[in-house]
Amino acid sequence: MIHSIWNDVCQQPTLTATRPQYTNRVSDSTTQLQQSIQNVLHVLDDRAIVLTLSADSATALRDAAAMREISPLSPLGYLREAAIHSEQGRQQAVIDICNEGLSVVDINDPGYSKLQQAKSDAMQRDNCRIDFISQLPLDVVTHILLPMLMHDADDGTSNPLKLCPYLDVSQTWFDRVLQAGGGAFRFNIYDEDSSNQVTRFAQHTKAACMNYYYQGNWQSEFLRDANLCSLRELKIEDLNQTTNVDQLVSSLKYVSNTLTHLTITRSRSIPSLPGQDEGFTVFAPPEPPLHVAGIMINCPNLETLDVGYRFDTDFKYVPPTKTWPKLTTLRLDHYDGITFNGQFLEILRRFPSLKTFSLNPCTETQYMTMIQRYCPSMRDLQLTTKLRRSPSRARNEQQHEDQWMNEGGGGLERISISEENNSYYVTWMDMCPMLKQHHNTLVHLHMNLSYGSIKDRELFNLEYPCLKTLILQGYSLPKAYFGWWIMRKAPFLEELSINADAIKSDPSILEFTPPPTLKKLEIDFFHVNHLDDRTVIGRFMHRFSQRKEGTTLKELKLCFDNRGDCTPDHFVASICHLNQLHHLTISYISRRTSWQIDDFLKVLVEGSPRLLSLDLDADITPSARTIKNLQNLPNLRHLGITMVETAEYDDSWDALGNLSQLHSIVIFSHSRVEGSFVRNLKRQRPGVKIVTTLRCSKTWYL
Helix, strand or coil: CCCCHHHHCCCCCCCCCCCHHHHHHHEEEEEEECCCCHHHHHHHHHHHHHHHCCHHHHHHHHHHHHHHCCCCHHHHHHHHHHHHHCCCCCCHHHHHHHHHHHHCCCCCCCHHHHHHHHHHHCCCCHHCCCCCHHHCHHHEEEEEEHHHHHHHCCCEEHHHHHHHHHHHCHHHHHHHHHHHHCCCCEEEECHHHHHHHHHCCHHHHEEEEECCCCCCCCCHHHHHHHHCCCCCCEEEEEEEECCCCCHHHHHEEEEEECCCCEEEEEECCCCCCCCCCCCCCCCCCCCCCCEHHHHHHHCCCEEEEEEEEEEEECCHHHHHHCCCCCCCCCCCCCCCCCCCCHHHHHHHHHHHCCCCCEEEEEEECHHHHHHHHHHHCEEEEEEEEEECCCCCCHHHHHHHHHHHHCCCCCCCEEEEEECCCCCCCHHHHHHHHHHHHCCCCEEEEEEEEEEEECHHHHHHHCCCCCCCEEECCCCCCCEEEEEEEHHCCCCCEEEEEHHHHHHHHCCCHHHCCCCCCCCCCEEEEECHHHHHHHHHHHHHHHHHHCCCCCCCCCCEEECCCCCCCCHHHHHHHHHHCCCCCCCEEECCCCCCCCCHHHHHHHHHHHCCCCCCCEEECCCCCCCCCHHHHHHHHCCCCCEEEEECCHHHHHHHHHHHCCCCCEEEEEEEECCCCCHHHHHHHHHHCCCEEEEEEEECCCCCCC
16 A cells, blocks of 8 residues: 555645744654654564564464555555564565565665565575475375375375475475376376476376366367377367367377376266256257277377267268277267277277276177187177167078087186166167176176076076175166076176165075075065065065075175165074174155154164174164164174254254264265264264265166
8 A cells, every 4th residue: 555644644744834833743753753763663563573482473474564555655665564474484475575674775774685585584584494304204295295295185186286286396306206107297188288288298297187178278289289199098078069079079089199098077067877967857968979989090009098078989980891909898878978889899890809898878689699700809798788770680690600509719808788678678689699708707796687488497506616795786677687596506606786676586496505605695676565565675684594505695785765664673693693793774765654663773783793883874863862872782893874954953963973983984975974973973973984875866776
């Protein structure tokens, strides 16, 4: 504030009258006024010094500001504020206030040179660097210091606006940070400003994640202009209908020499399926597709391509003999992806080294038996079918099966295949020869298929000697569930996830004897409404506690949807019979029948004393008495529970904090938990890891 009322009143006035006595009196009064102002400045200066020594810097800065306001042309206020900032170690603030003072103080004022000296001293201090980073062990720098200072994402990427200032500290800092990062940087690029920072260190950038692609063309310009000579991994997020995907694909050629891993995902604001968002209609313009062939032409060295965006798998403009043998992982996932008959086989031919292949949608599954012919290294296959069958399907299928069923070589270790409701329930016909081909090598099998009548008895007798994980799903399918018999043919099964309707597929399932290796069981009670259904499922669960050697089941997960009338109360006795159970998870969403959670937990505490972890993701909060009763589970180390932030549940929160045996707590909530309840809980239990998470409002699926 350069202009002040005191600037004018402290100036010697020019009198129009020339009487000597008047001139002397005005001169004396002006001098006294100037002295009074100086006295005020010195008093404020003295008080600011004392306040600074008393660690009351805020009030001291207020007095310094008052000094500058009273006399903007005096150096005293600027010098005092500079001294306060210097005491705090804020050298840049010292430089700024000195520059402000030097711009208004008279150059002949003795305080002018003091301001110059204060600025010079601050600049010297600001240029000093403490080299402690080179003295720290590399493990401390890598796992403690750098994540604390710079990492802002779970994948280890850094915000360049946070990281780059540390790289500018000194060459020692730069070298040490680079060494801790394995000789390269991983950046999360949000906008053009952050991309400019990355450009400075482009030659040391190994991985980059670019967000919000719809904001201008800076991403393509960044890929074109930056010297990303070490870039191996690139993730591009948040594409939408306005994205110029052709420009994006074209710009990839500038990093093609080194790029080996590419991931592209759609904006979260676009629903995953039509109708999942009120703003989405069938009349909305489709997303412009990403051409897989174009991506591979521009990035021939890719080893992994993961596209979670509308794609097109047409290779008609590529020479028939062109292949990309370096690609080992291909994931294409979008409900409206463009695939045609024959393109499944075309993909196999174009990428002969594939080990992992995921395709959604897959319009043809009859060529699955050809996988080992064209991709002998493939071990992981994941398909979601949307079938568009050609009239010659049966003939083609039989031809391919006869020709390649007995092909030698390795087999798939993981198969995941699901069919949509509009798939006409025929995928199982193609799955039969696949099981015959790969049953000896399968380790993980996930199927969501219905089927009709199977007359091939050989299929039911196949053994699965390597199978460890089996997932059988299906929802509202009119036919039986494909694969229900496999659990009886897997002697080393470790994890079983099954839908309630799959359990009812065949009476012989109730004779299933769990293998001694089975440790984890998941059951989804989808649309279980009848007493008979609950009885059947209860009998199935009881099989796990009837082994002569005792149950080996350690982990149980039960999911209840919002359409059935089944509750965990119906199965608490079966749960308690699993006397070796360590981990229990219950996801409960129901509008028909209320869950008597207090009664359930009372029985559970008495019948399952070995529990180590308990997750209750439900609609309701247990009473304080029930939570307190969990103290009778002495081995319980983890608890997940739904809590409501209202005064009505004060006692429940207090009881939760008094569970002294817990090491971790997860709070489920319909809305984000940010209230005093969680803060008080953290203060009450500082050594316990406490996490809050939003509950899923939709049906839980396994």
